[in-house]
Amino acid sequence: MEAWEHSLKRCITSPEELAGLFHVQGADLAEVVRRYPMRITPYYLGLIREPGDPIWRQCVPDPAEMHDLTQSPDPLDEERLSPVPGLIHRYPDRVVFLVSTACAVYCRFCMRKRGVGCQGMSPAPVDEAVAYIGSQPQIRDVILSGGDPLLLSDDRLEQILTALRRIPHVEIIRIGTRVPVTLPERITARLARMLKRHQPLYINTHFNHPREITEQSARACARLADAGIQLGNQSVLLKGVNDEPQVMRELMQRLLAIRVRPYYIHQMDLVRGTAHFRTRVADGIAVMAALRGHTSGLAVPHYVIDLPGGKGKVEVSSARFSADGSRLFVRNYLGEEIEYQEI
Numbered sequence: 473m474e475a476w477e478h479s480l481k482r483c484i485t486s487p488e489e490l491a492g493l494f495h496v497q498g499a500d501l502a503e504v505v506r507r508y509p510m511r512i513t514p515y516y517l518g519l520i521r522e523p524g525d526p527i528w529r530q531c532v533p534d535p536a537e538m539h540d541l542t543q544s545p546d547p548l549d550e551e552r553l554s555p556v557p558g559l560i561h562r563y564p565d566r567v568v569f570l571v572s573t574a575c576a577v578y579c580r581f582c583m584r585k586r587g588v589g590c591q592g593m594s595p596a597p598v599d600e601a602v603a604y605i606g607s608q609p610q611i612r613d614v615i616l617s618g619g620d621p622l623l624l625s626d627d628r629l630e631q632i633l634t635a636l637r638r639i640p641h642v643e644i645i646r647i648g649t650r651v652p653v654t655l656p657e658r659i660t661a662r663l664a665r666m667l668k669r670h671q672p673l674y675i676n677t678h679f680n681h682p683r684e685i686t687e688q689s690a691r692a693c694a695r696l697a698d699a700g701i702q703l704g705n706q707s708v709l710l711k712g713v714n715d716e717p718q719v720m721r722e723l724m725q726r727l728l729a730i731r732v733r734p735y736y737i738h739q740m741d742l743v744r745g746t747a748h749f750r751t752r753v754a755d756g757i758a759v760m761a762a763l764r765g766h767t768s769g770l771a772v773p774h775y776v777i778d779l780p781g782g783k784g785k786v787e788v789s790s791a792r793f794s795a796d797g798s799r800l801f802v803r804n805y806l807g808e809e810i811e812y813q814e815i
Contacts (some may be wrong), residue, residue, distance in 0.1 A: 482735040490532065491604045495524050508745060509589040511578045516654045517682055526713040527807065531577050534652035535559035539702060540747040547742040549614040549782035556604045562782055565612050567605060570596050571632055572619030576655035581710055581749045583741045586771040588619055602635045605642065612643040619712025622651040622658055626666050633670040650678040652692040666698040676704045676735060680714050682722045690730040697731040704735035709756050710749045717762030724763060724771035734773035743778055753788060753800060753814050783810055
């Protein structure tokens, strides 16, 4: 068993374990954990300085998760857009392939909170997914997601990558992972060598706060970058975590220093159980204003909304606001004008 697998076995998964380490009432969190599982790696737990800090908010259950009943479990309509269970075909030339249902840390703001870590979610059947991709010559880009693809064993992940590489029209493969942030010991030399064999390969990771950039996470990213893998980062704008402009600026600058290119800042998806993380779009615009001109253009990502109903991503910079600022109107890649409600 490798070191990262030992770390997973030592994760905090119950409110009682958490209460033994911090001054919290485990009973207050038990109902939340029954609905939305908890898992925190020893490494990520070690980044918490005090209850309620930006790391704590991302990984420790909050009773507010149970009070949000108005938002949707699946606001992006992923299940409707799945020609094969676990394979999401929203855009013409690319698909999202859910290869895992587990993560090293169960983020409290997860877009797939309805299923990740829960018994009701299953990964896509690999043979069916690969067959579908092979039958659709317009698909040139496959994004491995989940859960976290890098929680699969090296051998299992290589089987999937090899199967995709046999499809002539698949040009690039992307992997979405938070492992460099939450379980950096998973990025082994063996894994990096294996991934290098499947270029062109892109990895988008998910740092949300400057304190997540540590010696260990920087070393994990360096190992991937040294293997020739281009690294990007997708952050989510989270209330109480990174919605202060100076925090986001520091994060973007520090990402560049570890060879990770800022790619997206996401407006919080309208996912049930996450409303307490949601910021106003105006807050995101303020964050972007603190980046442009105040730091290198390399450090300025796209600020996007993934529209409800599977309408796709749109850049906030192209939005048109109503006179009172309570609504904004955006145009998606299909040319549809869509209204998005500000809070």
